[in-house]
Amino acid sequence: MAHPSQLGFQDAASPVMEELLHFHDHALMIVFLISTFVLYVILAMISTKLTNKYILDSQEIEIIWTILPGMILVLIALPSLRILYLMDEINDPHLTIKAMGHQWYWSYEYTDYENLGFDSYMVPTPDLTPGGFRLLEADHRMVVPMESPIRVLVSAEDVLHSWAVPALGMKMDAVPGRLNQAAFIASRPGMYYGQCSEICGANHSFMPIVVEAVPMQYFEDWSSLLLQDL
Structure with missing residues (x-):
């Protein structure tokens, strides 16, 4: 059961909950990497020449920040759909x-x-x-x-x-x-x-x-x- 000041989930007691814990860690790591990258870019724009208009208006930059979020969504969606299928599957219950x-x-x-x-x-x-x-x-x-x-x-x-x-x-x-x-x-x-x-x-x-x-x-x-x- 949960205890005071607990930050994470309860210990898994079923295979589905184990999968949910793994997916949570997977998604949390992606969020952490995105947050770190965005913070780095913001600090770099403040302190370096990244604010140059030729960089901010670059076609390559626009392609990257369009394709990269799509790839991230796929990395999150595939394991999520797998777990949804496992949760809905009911085969020959005892x-x-x-x-x-x-x-x-x-x-x-x-x-x-x-x-x-x-x-x-x-x-x-x-x-x-x-x-x-x-x-x-x-x-x-x-x-x-x-x-x-x-x-x-x-x-x-x-x-x-x-x-x-x-x-x-x-x-x-x-x-x-x-x-x-x-x-x-x-x-x-x-x-x-x-x-x-x-x-x-x-x-x-x-x-x-x-x-x-x-x-x-x-x-x-x-x-x-x-x-x-x-």
Whole structure:
């Protein structure tokens, strides 16, 4: 999860998020090089003869500053389109979960099981256990098996919401009357925190998301116990 004074992204917990981190570093380096070059040109124009009218009106200069930005856009667009394709590709998911946004909580339904579903509310601050995270803990976590393709169907009951878990590279709008889908693979066990990322009302900041990735055997035991309780 995020921590105070953090500048970068959270540690990647899925292959898609790893790709997003690499793309971020790639684009940031391009921005850094452009900024350095522009600053150098500005300083050079102030302190040297680069302000000569024959240089500023040069046809070669105009060709360069027309072609170079186009090449830079291609360098950014190609990896971006590749990641967009990876994020939209959903092949043979092992598990499908329907996440429904409400004012102001989430409900989850495991569509591959009969009658396996629950509501997930934020744990109030007075009820937090030692080590719990304020505004991020939920009374029921969305438990998923690690290293398995998971499809999430996202919708809303009332107003716009957004199901987002940064460490998994997930952010999908929950629109009433519309069923959106996304997929992820949790590459390591752990708990990954998120929140509704759409301003959905007065208690917008009180509907956290907690995804717990566990080995397959633990997931099967958890689902069996939950079905017995239900």
